Amino acid sequence: MTFDVVVIGAGAAGLMCAAQAGYAGRRVLLLDHANKAGKKILMSGGGRCNFTNLATTPQHFYSENPYFSISALKRYRPEHFVELVERHGVDYVEKAPGQLFCATSAKDILHVLLTECEWAGVEVQLKTRIDSVERNGEGMRLTTSKGRIDAGVVVVASGGLSIPTMGATGFGYDIARQFGLEVLPTRPALVPFTLSEPWKSRFAELAGVSVEVSVSCREKTFLEPMLFTHRGISGPAMLQISSVWQPGDALSLNMLPHENAGEALRHAREITPKRQLSTWLGERFPKRLVQALMSWYVDEQQSRPLAQYSNAELDAWAARLNAWELKPSGTEGWRTAEVTLGGVDTAVISSKDFSVKGLPQLRFIGEVLDVTGELGGFNFQWAWASGVACGQAC
Secondary structure, three states: OEEEEEEEOOOHHHHHHHHHHHHOOOOEEEEOOOOOOOHHHHHHHHHOOEEEEOOOOHHHEEOOOOOOOHHHHHHOOHHHHHHHHHHOOOOEEEEEOOEEEEOOOOHHHHHHHHHHHHHOOOEEEOOOOEEEEEEEOOEEEEEEOOEEEEEEEEEEOOOOOOOHHHOOOOHHHHHHHHOOOOEEEEEEEOOOEEOOOOHHHHHHOOOOOEEEEEEEEOOEEEEEEEEEOOOEEEOHHHHHHOOOOOOOOOEEEEOOOOOOHHHHHHHHHHHOOOOEHHHHHHOOOOHHHHHHHHHHOHHHOOOOEHHHOOHHHHHHHHHHHHOEEEOOOEEOHHHOOOEEEEEEOHHHEOOOOOEEOOEEEEEEOHHHEOOEEOOOOHHHHHHHHHHHHHHHHO
Protein backbone atom coordinates (compact mmCIF):
# COMPACT_ATOMS: atom_id res chain seq x y z
CA MET A 1 0.00 0.00 0.00
CA THR A 2 1.29 3.44 -0.92
CA PHE A 3 -0.03 6.77 0.31
CA ASP A 4 1.09 10.38 0.10
CA VAL A 5 0.33 10.90 3.78
CA VAL A 6 -0.14 8.46 6.64
CA VAL A 7 -1.50 9.97 9.87
CA ILE A 8 -0.97 7.92 13.03
CA GLY A 9 -3.72 8.57 15.57
CA ALA A 10 -7.43 9.11 14.91
CA GLY A 11 -7.93 11.68 17.65
CA ALA A 12 -8.75 15.37 17.33
CA ALA A 13 -5.47 16.47 15.73
CA GLY A 14 -5.13 13.40 13.52
CA LEU A 15 -8.66 13.60 12.14
CA MET A 16 -8.31 17.30 11.36
CA CYS A 17 -4.91 16.83 9.73
CA ALA A 18 -6.07 13.90 7.61
CA ALA A 19 -9.08 15.81 6.29
CA GLN A 20 -6.99 18.86 5.41
CA ALA A 21 -4.38 16.76 3.61
CA GLY A 22 -7.14 14.98 1.71
CA TYR A 23 -8.67 18.26 0.61
CA ALA A 24 -5.20 19.33 -0.56
CA GLY A 25 -5.32 16.47 -3.05
CA ARG A 26 -3.19 13.96 -1.19
CA ARG A 27 -3.94 10.26 -0.89
CA VAL A 28 -4.33 9.90 2.87
CA LEU A 29 -4.45 6.93 5.26
CA LEU A 30 -5.47 7.47 8.89
CA LEU A 31 -4.35 4.69 11.26
CA ASP A 32 -5.24 3.92 14.86
CA HIS A 33 -4.77 0.90 17.11
CA ALA A 34 -8.15 1.51 18.79
CA ASN A 35 -11.45 0.04 17.64
CA LYS A 36 -13.08 3.47 17.42
CA ALA A 37 -11.91 6.91 16.29
CA GLY A 38 -11.98 9.90 18.62
CA LYS A 39 -12.47 8.14 21.93
CA LYS A 40 -11.15 11.08 23.98
CA ILE A 41 -13.36 13.45 22.02
CA LEU A 42 -16.41 11.42 23.03
CA MET A 43 -15.62 11.49 26.75
CA SER A 44 -14.38 15.08 26.93
CA GLY A 45 -16.35 17.82 28.63
CA GLY A 46 -18.55 15.32 30.42
CA GLY A 47 -19.60 13.88 27.06
CA ARG A 48 -20.40 17.32 25.64
CA CYS A 49 -16.91 18.25 24.30
CA ASN A 50 -15.59 21.74 25.10
CA PHE A 51 -14.41 22.01 21.51
CA THR A 52 -12.80 25.46 21.58
CA ASN A 53 -12.31 28.65 23.55
CA LEU A 54 -13.02 31.97 21.86
CA ALA A 55 -10.35 33.65 24.00
CA THR A 56 -7.52 31.41 22.76
CA THR A 57 -4.10 33.05 22.76
CA PRO A 58 -0.59 31.56 23.06
CA GLN A 59 -0.59 32.78 26.68
CA HIS A 60 -3.01 29.96 27.55
CA PHE A 61 -0.40 27.29 26.79
CA TYR A 62 2.56 25.77 28.62
CA SER A 63 5.71 24.90 26.67
CA GLU A 64 9.48 25.14 26.97
CA ASN A 65 9.17 27.29 23.83
CA PRO A 66 6.22 29.64 24.43
CA TYR A 67 6.58 31.11 20.93
CA PHE A 68 6.13 27.82 19.06
CA SER A 69 2.33 27.79 19.09
CA ILE A 70 1.88 31.37 17.85
CA SER A 71 1.99 30.69 14.11
CA ALA A 72 -0.54 27.83 13.99
CA LEU A 73 -2.94 29.48 16.45
CA LYS A 74 -2.93 32.68 14.39
CA ARG A 75 -3.66 30.83 11.15
CA TYR A 76 -6.52 28.70 12.46
CA ARG A 77 -8.56 30.54 15.06
CA PRO A 78 -11.58 29.51 17.15
CA GLU A 79 -13.98 31.24 14.77
CA HIS A 80 -12.74 29.00 11.95
CA PHE A 81 -13.73 25.88 13.86
CA VAL A 82 -17.02 27.45 14.89
CA GLU A 83 -17.75 28.09 11.22
CA LEU A 84 -17.03 24.41 10.51
CA VAL A 85 -19.43 23.09 13.16
CA GLU A 86 -22.10 25.58 12.12
CA ARG A 87 -21.74 24.45 8.51
CA HIS A 88 -22.47 20.91 9.72
CA GLY A 89 -25.51 22.09 11.67
CA VAL A 90 -24.12 21.37 15.13
CA ASP A 91 -25.85 23.22 17.97
CA TYR A 92 -23.55 24.52 20.70
CA VAL A 93 -23.69 26.52 23.92
CA GLU A 94 -21.31 28.87 25.71
CA LYS A 95 -21.26 27.39 29.23
CA ALA A 96 -18.63 29.82 30.57
CA PRO A 97 -17.19 32.92 28.88
CA GLY A 98 -15.51 31.72 25.68
CA GLN A 99 -16.00 28.01 26.38
CA LEU A 100 -18.08 26.38 23.65
CA PHE A 101 -19.68 22.96 24.20
CA CYS A 102 -21.93 20.76 22.08
CA ALA A 103 -25.56 21.37 22.98
CA THR A 104 -26.31 17.66 23.01
CA SER A 105 -23.36 15.31 22.61
CA ALA A 106 -19.63 15.14 21.77
CA LYS A 107 -20.66 12.65 19.09
CA ASP A 108 -21.60 15.68 16.99
CA ILE A 109 -17.97 16.86 16.84
CA LEU A 110 -16.67 13.40 16.00
CA HIS A 111 -19.30 13.12 13.28
CA VAL A 112 -18.14 16.43 11.80
CA LEU A 113 -14.53 15.24 11.66
CA LEU A 114 -15.32 11.80 10.26
CA THR A 115 -17.61 13.37 7.66
CA GLU A 116 -14.86 15.78 6.64
CA CYS A 117 -12.44 12.85 6.30
CA GLU A 118 -14.96 10.98 4.17
CA TRP A 119 -15.56 13.98 1.91
CA ALA A 120 -11.80 14.50 1.59
CA GLY A 121 -11.29 10.90 0.50
CA VAL A 122 -9.36 9.81 3.59
CA GLU A 123 -9.06 6.06 4.16
CA VAL A 124 -9.56 5.28 7.86
CA GLN A 125 -8.07 2.03 9.17
CA LEU A 126 -8.69 1.13 12.82
CA LYS A 127 -7.54 -1.86 14.92
CA THR A 128 -4.12 -1.56 13.32
CA ARG A 129 -0.94 -2.14 15.31
CA ILE A 130 2.15 -0.32 14.07
CA ASP A 131 5.29 -2.40 14.57
CA SER A 132 7.86 -0.08 13.01
CA VAL A 133 8.31 3.28 11.30
CA GLU A 134 11.44 3.70 9.20
CA ARG A 135 12.93 6.15 6.78
CA ASN A 136 12.63 4.91 3.20
CA GLY A 137 14.65 7.17 0.93
CA GLU A 138 12.73 10.42 0.54
CA GLY A 139 9.67 8.81 2.14
CA MET A 140 8.75 6.57 5.06
CA ARG A 141 7.84 2.90 5.50
CA LEU A 142 5.54 1.46 8.15
CA THR A 143 5.23 -2.18 9.16
CA THR A 144 1.79 -2.85 10.60
CA SER A 145 -0.39 -5.73 11.71
CA LYS A 146 -2.15 -5.38 8.35
CA GLY A 147 0.90 -5.23 6.14
CA ARG A 148 3.60 -2.87 4.92
CA ILE A 149 2.73 0.71 4.03
CA ASP A 150 4.88 3.19 2.12
CA ALA A 151 4.24 6.89 2.65
CA GLY A 152 5.59 10.18 1.39
CA VAL A 153 4.93 11.75 4.80
CA VAL A 154 4.14 10.25 8.21
CA VAL A 155 2.31 12.47 10.72
CA VAL A 156 2.43 11.36 14.36
CA ALA A 157 -0.77 12.46 16.12
CA SER A 158 -0.82 9.75 18.75
CA GLY A 159 -1.44 12.02 21.74
CA GLY A 160 0.09 11.83 25.21
CA LEU A 161 -0.16 9.53 28.20
CA SER A 162 -3.38 10.82 29.78
CA ILE A 163 -6.30 8.43 30.36
CA PRO A 164 -4.66 5.10 29.40
CA THR A 165 -8.06 3.39 29.50
CA MET A 166 -8.83 5.34 26.31
CA GLY A 167 -5.82 3.71 24.67
CA ALA A 168 -3.17 6.35 25.41
CA THR A 169 0.41 5.09 25.08
CA GLY A 170 3.90 6.53 24.73
CA PHE A 171 4.08 5.44 21.09
CA GLY A 172 4.66 8.95 19.72
CA TYR A 173 7.51 9.54 22.15
CA ASP A 174 9.12 6.24 21.11
CA ILE A 175 9.02 7.30 17.46
CA ALA A 176 10.53 10.68 18.33
CA ARG A 177 13.39 9.11 20.27
CA GLN A 178 13.99 6.60 17.48
CA PHE A 179 14.74 9.47 15.12
CA GLY A 180 16.92 11.30 17.63
CA LEU A 181 14.42 13.86 18.89
CA GLU A 182 14.42 14.90 22.53
CA VAL A 183 11.31 14.17 24.56
CA LEU A 184 10.92 16.57 27.47
CA PRO A 185 9.82 15.06 30.80
CA THR A 186 6.11 14.28 30.87
CA ARG A 187 3.66 14.47 33.76
CA PRO A 188 -0.11 14.47 34.24
CA ALA A 189 -1.87 17.83 33.89
CA LEU A 190 -5.42 19.09 34.40
CA VAL A 191 -5.69 16.45 37.10
CA PRO A 192 -7.29 16.29 40.60
CA PHE A 193 -5.15 16.32 43.74
CA THR A 194 -4.91 13.64 46.41
CA LEU A 195 -4.36 14.43 50.09
CA SER A 196 -2.84 12.71 53.08
CA GLU A 197 -4.37 12.50 56.54
CA PRO A 198 -6.01 14.22 58.27
CA TRP A 199 -7.25 16.25 55.31
CA LYS A 200 -8.11 13.21 53.20
CA SER A 201 -10.67 11.98 55.73
CA ARG A 202 -11.94 15.47 56.45
CA PHE A 203 -12.49 16.29 52.80
CA ALA A 204 -14.03 12.88 52.07
CA GLU A 205 -16.90 13.82 54.37
CA LEU A 206 -17.47 16.88 52.15
CA ALA A 207 -17.43 14.94 48.86
CA GLY A 208 -19.68 16.65 46.36
CA VAL A 209 -19.50 20.13 47.94
CA SER A 210 -18.30 22.83 45.53
CA VAL A 211 -17.15 26.38 46.32
CA GLU A 212 -15.56 29.14 44.28
CA VAL A 213 -11.95 29.73 45.31
CA SER A 214 -8.88 31.57 44.18
CA VAL A 215 -5.93 29.16 44.17
CA SER A 216 -2.30 30.19 43.77
CA CYS A 217 0.95 28.32 43.22
CA ARG A 218 4.25 29.33 41.61
CA GLU A 219 3.05 32.84 40.74
CA LYS A 220 -0.01 31.48 38.90
CA THR A 221 -3.57 32.14 40.16
CA PHE A 222 -6.93 30.80 39.01
CA LEU A 223 -10.41 31.85 40.13
CA GLU A 224 -12.65 28.81 39.58
CA PRO A 225 -14.86 26.35 41.49
CA MET A 226 -13.20 23.75 43.72
CA LEU A 227 -14.82 20.37 44.39
CA PHE A 228 -14.26 18.24 47.50
CA THR A 229 -13.88 14.52 46.66
CA HIS A 230 -13.39 11.20 48.45
CA ARG A 231 -9.70 11.31 47.49
CA GLY A 232 -8.92 15.01 47.80
CA ILE A 233 -9.81 18.10 45.76
CA SER A 234 -10.86 18.57 42.16
CA GLY A 235 -12.94 20.96 40.09
CA PRO A 236 -11.73 23.52 37.54
CA ALA A 237 -9.58 25.46 40.04
CA MET A 238 -7.56 22.40 41.01
CA LEU A 239 -7.27 21.07 37.45
CA GLN A 240 -5.92 24.43 36.32
CA ILE A 241 -3.34 24.82 39.08
CA SER A 242 -2.17 21.20 38.68
CA SER A 243 -0.36 22.26 35.51
CA VAL A 244 2.07 24.41 37.49
CA TRP A 245 2.13 22.52 40.81
CA GLN A 246 5.19 20.41 41.59
CA PRO A 247 5.44 17.68 44.27
CA GLY A 248 6.10 19.29 47.63
CA ASP A 249 4.46 22.60 46.72
CA ALA A 250 1.74 24.06 48.90
CA LEU A 251 -1.39 25.57 47.42
CA SER A 252 -2.63 28.91 48.72
CA LEU A 253 -6.43 28.79 48.84
CA ASN A 254 -8.57 31.89 49.16
CA MET A 255 -12.00 30.58 50.11
CA LEU A 256 -13.49 34.10 50.00
CA PRO A 257 -11.84 35.51 46.87
CA HIS A 258 -14.14 38.53 46.66
CA GLU A 259 -13.95 39.54 50.30
CA ASN A 260 -11.34 40.57 52.87
CA ALA A 261 -12.32 38.17 55.62
CA GLY A 262 -10.50 40.10 58.35
CA GLU A 263 -12.24 43.38 57.59
CA ALA A 264 -15.60 41.68 57.06
CA LEU A 265 -15.41 39.82 60.38
CA ARG A 266 -14.46 42.92 62.36
CA HIS A 267 -17.22 44.91 60.68
CA ALA A 268 -19.74 42.16 61.46
CA ARG A 269 -18.58 42.07 65.10
CA GLU A 270 -19.14 45.83 65.30
CA ILE A 271 -22.61 46.02 63.79
CA THR A 272 -23.99 42.58 64.76
CA PRO A 273 -22.07 41.56 67.91
CA LYS A 274 -24.60 38.89 68.89
CA ARG A 275 -24.38 37.06 65.57
CA GLN A 276 -22.78 33.63 65.80
CA LEU A 277 -19.61 32.99 63.80
CA SER A 278 -21.29 29.92 62.31
CA THR A 279 -24.14 32.13 61.10
CA TRP A 280 -21.67 34.52 59.43
CA LEU A 281 -19.94 31.56 57.74
CA GLY A 282 -23.31 30.09 56.74
CA GLU A 283 -24.06 33.21 54.70
CA ARG A 284 -20.98 32.46 52.60
CA PHE A 285 -20.53 28.69 52.44
CA PRO A 286 -22.65 25.52 52.10
CA LYS A 287 -23.94 24.18 55.41
CA ARG A 288 -21.78 21.03 55.34
CA LEU A 289 -18.64 23.09 54.83
CA VAL A 290 -19.54 25.45 57.69
CA GLN A 291 -20.04 22.49 60.03
CA ALA A 292 -16.71 21.06 58.93
CA LEU A 293 -14.84 24.36 59.35
CA MET A 294 -16.17 24.69 62.89
CA SER A 295 -15.25 21.11 63.81
CA TRP A 296 -11.70 21.22 62.38
CA TYR A 297 -10.56 23.73 64.98
CA VAL A 298 -10.74 22.39 68.52
CA ASP A 299 -11.44 25.71 70.20
CA GLU A 300 -14.44 26.23 67.94
CA GLN A 301 -16.50 23.21 68.97
CA GLN A 302 -19.12 25.65 70.22
CA SER A 303 -19.88 28.69 68.09
CA ARG A 304 -19.75 31.95 70.03
CA PRO A 305 -21.20 35.40 69.32
CA LEU A 306 -18.79 37.52 67.31
CA ALA A 307 -18.49 39.93 70.24
CA GLN A 308 -16.63 37.23 72.18
CA TYR A 309 -13.88 36.94 69.55
CA SER A 310 -10.66 38.87 70.04
CA ASN A 311 -8.87 40.58 67.14
CA ALA A 312 -6.28 37.78 67.16
CA GLU A 313 -9.00 35.12 66.92
CA LEU A 314 -10.71 36.90 64.04
CA ASP A 315 -7.34 37.29 62.30
CA ALA A 316 -6.77 33.56 62.66
CA TRP A 317 -10.13 32.87 61.00
CA ALA A 318 -9.35 35.41 58.28
CA ALA A 319 -6.11 33.57 57.51
CA ARG A 320 -7.99 30.26 57.28
CA LEU A 321 -10.45 31.77 54.83
CA ASN A 322 -8.25 34.07 52.71
CA ALA A 323 -4.87 32.34 52.85
CA TRP A 324 -5.26 28.65 53.61
CA GLU A 325 -2.03 26.75 52.93
CA LEU A 326 -2.73 23.18 51.81
CA LYS A 327 -0.07 20.74 50.63
CA PRO A 328 -1.35 17.94 48.35
CA SER A 329 0.29 14.54 48.67
CA GLY A 330 0.12 14.09 44.90
CA THR A 331 -2.31 13.88 41.99
CA GLU A 332 -4.60 11.16 40.70
CA GLY A 333 -2.07 10.61 37.90
CA TRP A 334 -2.55 9.50 34.32
CA ARG A 335 -5.81 7.69 35.10
CA THR A 336 -7.81 10.92 35.31
CA ALA A 337 -5.44 13.53 33.84
CA GLU A 338 -7.03 15.29 30.89
CA VAL A 339 -3.74 16.12 29.16
CA THR A 340 0.02 15.58 29.24
CA LEU A 341 2.58 18.22 30.15
CA GLY A 342 5.86 17.96 28.27
CA GLY A 343 6.44 15.80 25.22
CA VAL A 344 8.37 16.07 21.97
CA ASP A 345 10.72 19.05 22.12
CA THR A 346 9.55 21.69 19.64
CA ALA A 347 13.11 22.98 19.15
CA VAL A 348 13.53 20.77 16.07
CA ILE A 349 9.93 21.04 14.82
CA SER A 350 8.88 23.61 12.21
CA SER A 351 6.15 25.89 13.56
CA LYS A 352 4.96 26.35 9.97
CA ASP A 353 4.32 22.77 8.81
CA PHE A 354 5.26 20.70 11.93
CA SER A 355 7.96 18.75 10.10
CA VAL A 356 11.13 17.55 11.78
CA LYS A 357 14.04 19.75 10.74
CA GLY A 358 16.27 17.72 8.47
CA LEU A 359 13.59 15.02 8.09
CA PRO A 360 10.58 16.73 6.45
CA GLN A 361 8.79 13.44 5.77
CA LEU A 362 8.20 13.03 9.53
CA ARG A 363 5.85 15.36 11.43
CA PHE A 364 4.35 15.67 14.92
CA ILE A 365 1.11 17.44 15.89
CA GLY A 366 -1.26 17.82 18.82
CA GLU A 367 -0.73 16.62 22.37
CA VAL A 368 2.38 14.55 21.58
CA LEU A 369 4.28 17.84 21.31
CA ASP A 370 5.45 19.94 24.25
CA VAL A 371 2.44 22.27 24.03
CA THR A 372 -0.25 21.98 26.70
CA GLY A 373 -3.28 24.22 27.07
CA GLU A 374 -5.14 25.36 30.16
CA LEU A 375 -8.58 23.98 30.94
CA GLY A 376 -11.48 25.30 28.88
CA GLY A 377 -11.22 24.18 25.25
CA PHE A 378 -7.67 25.37 24.57
CA ASN A 379 -6.25 21.89 23.98
CA PHE A 380 -8.86 21.14 21.33
CA GLN A 381 -8.08 24.43 19.62
CA TRP A 382 -4.40 23.42 19.57
CA ALA A 383 -5.39 20.08 18.01
CA TRP A 384 -7.38 21.84 15.28
CA ALA A 385 -4.72 24.49 14.63
CA SER A 386 -1.74 22.13 14.51
CA GLY A 387 -3.73 19.62 12.42
CA VAL A 388 -4.71 22.24 9.86
CA ALA A 389 -1.22 23.74 9.60
CA CYS A 390 0.35 20.34 9.07
CA GLY A 391 -2.37 18.88 6.84
CA GLN A 392 -2.43 21.78 4.44
CA ALA A 393 1.35 21.64 4.05
CA CYS A 394 1.69 17.87 3.54
